[in-house]
Structures are given as structure tokens and as C-alpha cells.
Amino acid sequence: MTVTLDSSNSSSHSARPSRKPVNRGGSDNQPNSDSAVESVAVKTFAELGLPEPLLAALREAGITSPFPIQIATIPDALAGRDVLGRAQTGSGKTLAFGLAMLTRLNGGRAKARKPRALVLVPTRELAMQVADSLTPLAKSLGLWCRVAVGGMAFNRQADALARGVDLLIATPGRLSDHVRQGTCDLSETDFIALDEADQMADMGFMPQVREILDLTPRTGQRLLFSATLDGDVDRLVRAYLTDPVRHSVAPVTASVTTMDHHVLQVTHQEKQDVITEIGARDGRTIMFVRTKHHVDRLAERLRENGVQAAALHGGKTQGQRNRVLADFKEGNTPVLVATDVAARGIHVDDISLVLHVDPAADHKDYLHRAGRTARAGASGTVVTIVTNDQRRLVRRMTDRAGVRAESTNVRPGDAELARITGAQQPSGQPVPELRREAPPRRGGRGFGGGQGGSGGYQGNREGGGYQGSREGGRPSGSGSGGGYAGRGRTPRFGNGGSGAGGGNGRPSRGPRRSFDN
Incomplete structure (x- = not known):
């Protein structure tokens, strides 16, 4: 694979460079700007310098060729550089920072309550996804990978930390709880990755993120990945990354050529029927709704009409959320109705349709929702349901997102509705809600x-x-x-x-x- 990368300095370094003192608030610590275009010919993970056990684990998982963001960032991360990566969700960021961190951790040994490396993510779902990807790879090197997120047993996480963790994957809130309780000490956490940093900023986690970073070694390595690098993310970069190498392999607007965007104009009276017919389609579908209450209500209405749907939002326990996601991944539940908690935390193959039941709050949220489909080269369709009073708002949002969406007036049963979404008539037979008894x-x-x-x-x-x-x-x-x-x-x-x-x-x-x- 020959990849053209937009980067500031993508040359590899044989040894970790000396790090200048970090200026926590000044302007001298600015990231390098994109200033060079370099062609890098890399075809295999072996060419990136990864240890053989990792290569074997990748082969066993069926992962054969590195993605552009991995080709761009892994050599600099292995050389000890701070890395600033701009890439959209689904571009392979997890392995980009994960493979580099695991390689650098190889051969070391964790101490009680002192994780050696940290991956900080905004949501529980994303933490679980990262863990699913990295845990088998960590095991191949004899490393311990554990998760610390809310909604799960605190004491069990504390016990795992007490036994020693090489790579900790955590959300800011729960990690802050462990630090306060004395069950986690970050003083020897030398490798830190911040994933989806812009979402952490949007969710108001930046004060906690700063507190966490202040507790880690000043000379530690930081890898920051984000779809956008403005506002609070830019301030975080200036304060906590030292002479970072910037790699950008995707623009901040939509660029996936295998993704079709549509705006379907409906009346208030017919909106629910249109949504139900779309839900009855063949294939895996995510429907995004603004509030928890509306998620539950829509999922219930879909089931009443014969559509196998499940609800996912922050009001559910982590166990419930895990079961819903498992059923969705396994195909037992083809329709997932969710709040934006799923916009960045869900990585499921073969999602062929993303439906904005409620328009996204802004163009960033639109792009992150849309990123659930057309992943890793697959094709997908993104549809926004719009009533007359929402047309201008949605048009402005798609323009800012760099999306050219085809606009169509539809009614229930229309041939155009079926052509665009695969909609069909639901069975009308209510779907019983799956109940699981506690042991x-x-x-x-x-x-x-x-x-x-x-x-x-x-x-x-x-x-x-x-x-x-x-x-x-x-x-x-x-x-x-x-x-x-x-x-x-x-x-x-x-x-x-x-x-x-x-x-x-x-x-x-x-x-x-x-x-x-």
C-alpha cells in the first residue's frame, strides 16, 4: 500500500528524543503545522517494526494490512514522539495508538495500583470497544489490559488495579474516582493516549482530563487523536504535548465516497409510519434520537409494529447496555435506537443505514453519527428525516459538514422511500421484549x-x-x-x-x- 500522508514530520527516530520542559500554559509549545507531504510505501505491519507476538495476534484476528493512520503514526509513536492525529472515526485509530503503546510496554512489569499506560476515552461503549480490540493483542505479549468505567463494579476494578495493570482503558469520571479513593496512582503512567478528544471536550470532561494529565509524569509520551483540533482540544495540545508530530489523513468534513446522504421530507402526521417502514428493512440499522425518553418510546413503538428494535442510552446500566450491543452485533436485534452515546462508541461491522430520526445538534455530531456506516471501505446510507420546520436548519448543518444530500419528499409506502432505504411494510405482529432473569x-x-x-x-x-x-x-x-x-x-x-x-x-x-x- 502506498499512502500519501499530510504530516509535519513523519520521519522515524531511532531513539526517543530529549524532551524540552513542558510549558503548561505558554505559547511556545505549539504543535507543528502541516507543512510537508510525504509518500510512504508500507504494505505490512511487520514493516512498522512490531514484535512478532503482536504480528501473530494480528494475523490470527484476520488483520493483514495497516490503515493510513496506522502507517502514519506508529513509527513516530514507537520512536517516543508525542503524536497528534486527526482522523475520522472508523479510520483505525485504536490500533494506531494501541499497537505503539503495547510495543513500548513489551517486557515491562506492572506495579500494584500504578498502571504503566492509559487510554482515556469519553464513553463506556468506546472503552469496551477499545478493550475488545487491544486485550487479545496485550495477552500475546503477556500484558494485562483492564477497563475502568462507570456503571460497573468499582471494587472489582480496584482489585484489578491492585494486582497490577499494564494498560488501563478508562473514562475520565471513573478514573478520577479511583484516583480520589487511592485505588489508582498515575505517577508512573508514562504512556497516555487520548481518543476522541473533541468529544471529551464537547461532553465537558476537559477539567477532569487536565487533572488526570497533571498527575502523570511530565516527561511521559502523549498520543492525542481527534476528528477536529480546534477550541479546547487545541488548548489541551498546547498545554500537554511536547513538540508533537501532526498527522492528518482525513479532512474535518465528510469524505467517504462509499456513503450516500439523503434528506427525506415528511409531514408530522406520517413521520412515525415512515420510520417504522424503514425499521422493517433488511440489514443492520442505527436510529439516532435526541433524548433518552424518546429513545425508549420509539423502540417500544417499533416493537409494537413488528420491528425487532432495542434502546441504548446513558440511563441504562452498563450490563444492560452491553447486552443490547451484543444482540445488535450478533444480529438478534437488527435495529438499534440510540442517543448520541452511540455516535462514537459503537464500532459494529455491516451497519448499512444510519437514520437521523432527530437531526443532529451540529455538523460534528452529524459526521460522527454518519461514521457508524461505510466503515473500512464498506458502503452505507445516511438518512435524515426532516419536517417542514427543520429544513433550513438541516441544510445549514449538512453544508457545514461538507455533505451534498439528495432531498426527497416521501410518504409511507412510496417507491422512492423503498429505493433509498430499503423500507418495507412491517409485520404488525408485536415483538415481545426479551427478558433476562438475574441468576x-x-x-x-x-x-x-x-x-x-x-x-x-x-x-x-x-x-x-x-x-x-x-x-x-x-x-x-x-x-x-x-x-x-x-x-x-x-x-x-x-x-x-x-x-x-x-x-x-x-x-x-x-x-x-x-x-x-
Whole structure:
């Protein structure tokens, strides 16, 4: 692969250069401007100087050729330079910083509560995606990669940190909690990557990000990746990166040639029917909505009309969000209705349609939503539903995004609607919401339970011990099994009781609620 890169200084350095003192607030520490165009001929990851175990892990994962952003940044990152990368989501940034960091960590050993490297990301979903990509690669080098995000057990994360973590992937809020509680010490975190820095700025995380960076070694290496480099991101670069090498492989406006953009004009009265027909299409679809309440309401309406849809937003627990994403990735749920929490944190293959049910707040959000489709060379369609009062707003936004969108008036059942989106009539048969029961807790001892009392845990079956899958253990008055005889194992169907009566099985508290998507 021969790639033309726009970079300030993409030559490799055999040894890490000496770093000048960092000026935390001055103007001398400015990033180099894009000043040269260099042709770099790289065809394989081996040419980038990665260790053999990493190369083997990449081959096993089916990753054979580096992307342009990886070709551009990995040599400078391996040489110890601070790197400033501008690239759109889906361009391969995770491996760009991940492979470089893992290579530099190779051979070292982590200390308790002192991670050696940190990847800071804005959302839980993005943290999980980064971890999914980097954990198998870290294992190939014998390195420990762990996640610290909100919505998951704090103590479990603290235990992992206490055992030693080589690469920590974290969100600013949860990492700040660990620092305050003394479960994480960043004084020896020499390698830091900031991913989606512009979104962290948009979400108001910059004060926390600055506090975190102030706790890391002043001479540590910083790799910052962002789709845009203005405003707060630019100030962060000036304050915390030392003589960074800038690489830009994508403009800040839309440039994906395999992505089609459409604006569908509808009436208020027919908007829901149009959305439902689009949801009934074949293929994987993401629908973006502004608020959590509207996400839940739209997902429910789609299911009522026969569309297998699930809701994703920040109001759900992390476990629920993980299950929703897993069902979406596996194809069990072809339609995902989400707030902008999914605009940058979801990396799922073969999303063929992105639907803006509510227009994006600005051109940046539009581009990040759109970036869920047409990834890694695949094709995709981006559609914005517009009512008459939204037309001017959307036109201005797409112009700023560098998008030329085809505008079409549509109604439910239109041939043009089907041509553009693949819309079709839904079945009309309501889709039951998938419910997952929490695992039962260990029961207590039964008493007075007839003969052979191993029949404790009866679920919804006949009688003994545990009656009902939701409400917790009520003693039953009769049945073929004994009470809850013995601790530890819970026989599935009560296979021990031959005596009559069943008695007063007294299990401990069981599952009280069921989780849904």
C-alpha cells in the first residue's frame, strides 16, 4: 500500500528524543503545522517494526494490512514522539495508538495500583470497544489490559488495579474516582493516549482530563487523536504535548465516497409510519434520537409494529447496555435506537443505514453519527428525516459538514422511500421484549421437607421451596420435593423428594427482578 500522508514530520527516530520542559500554559509549545507531504510505501505491519507476538495476534484476528493512520503514526509513536492525529472515526485509530503503546510496554512489569499506560476515552461503549480490540493483542505479549468505567463494579476494578495493570482503558469520571479513593496512582503512567478528544471536550470532561494529565509524569509520551483540533482540544495540545508530530489523513468534513446522504421530507402526521417502514428493512440499522425518553418510546413503538428494535442510552446500566450491543452485533436485534452515546462508541461491522430520526445538534455530531456506516471501505446510507420546520436548519448543518444530500419528499409506502432505504411494510405482529432473569442467589437450608430433600429450587415448577421466578423465595405448602436442602448447589428440577408434603422450604432471597433490553 502506498499512502500519501499530510504530516509535519513523519520521519522515524531511532531513539526517543530529549524532551524540552513542558510549558503548561505558554505559547511556545505549539504543535507543528502541516507543512510537508510525504509518500510512504508500507504494505505490512511487520514493516512498522512490531514484535512478532503482536504480528501473530494480528494475523490470527484476520488483520493483514495497516490503515493510513496506522502507517502514519506508529513509527513516530514507537520512536517516543508525542503524536497528534486527526482522523475520522472508523479510520483505525485504536490500533494506531494501541499497537505503539503495547510495543513500548513489551517486557515491562506492572506495579500494584500504578498502571504503566492509559487510554482515556469519553464513553463506556468506546472503552469496551477499545478493550475488545487491544486485550487479545496485550495477552500475546503477556500484558494485562483492564477497563475502568462507570456503571460497573468499582471494587472489582480496584482489585484489578491492585494486582497490577499494564494498560488501563478508562473514562475520565471513573478514573478520577479511583484516583480520589487511592485505588489508582498515575505517577508512573508514562504512556497516555487520548481518543476522541473533541468529544471529551464537547461532553465537558476537559477539567477532569487536565487533572488526570497533571498527575502523570511530565516527561511521559502523549498520543492525542481527534476528528477536529480546534477550541479546547487545541488548548489541551498546547498545554500537554511536547513538540508533537501532526498527522492528518482525513479532512474535518465528510469524505467517504462509499456513503450516500439523503434528506427525506415528511409531514408530522406520517413521520412515525415512515420510520417504522424503514425499521422493517433488511440489514443492520442505527436510529439516532435526541433524548433518552424518546429513545425508549420509539423502540417500544417499533416493537409494537413488528420491528425487532432495542434502546441504548446513558440511563441504562452498563450490563444492560452491553447486552443490547451484543444482540445488535450478533444480529438478534437488527435495529438499534440510540442517543448520541452511540455516535462514537459503537464500532459494529455491516451497519448499512444510519437514520437521523432527530437531526443532529451540529455538523460534528452529524459526521460522527454518519461514521457508524461505510466503515473500512464498506458502503452505507445516511438518512435524515426532516419536517417542514427543520429544513433550513438541516441544510445549514449538512453544508457545514461538507455533505451534498439528495432531498426527497416521501410518504409511507412510496417507491422512492423503498429505493433509498430499503423500507418495507412491517409485520404488525408485536415483538415481545426479551427478558433476562438475574441468576439466583445461594439458598439456605430447608426443613421439614419430606424424604430425600434435594428438591429445593423448583422455579416455576411444582411446589417445593422456591416458587416463582421473580418475587423471591416464598415457602410452598405442597409439592413433590423437599425444602431447600443443603447449601451450594441448587438442583434444577427438584429430583430428590419422594415424600409427600414438601414442607416449608426456606430459601434465601432469590432474584427479585428481571432485566430487559
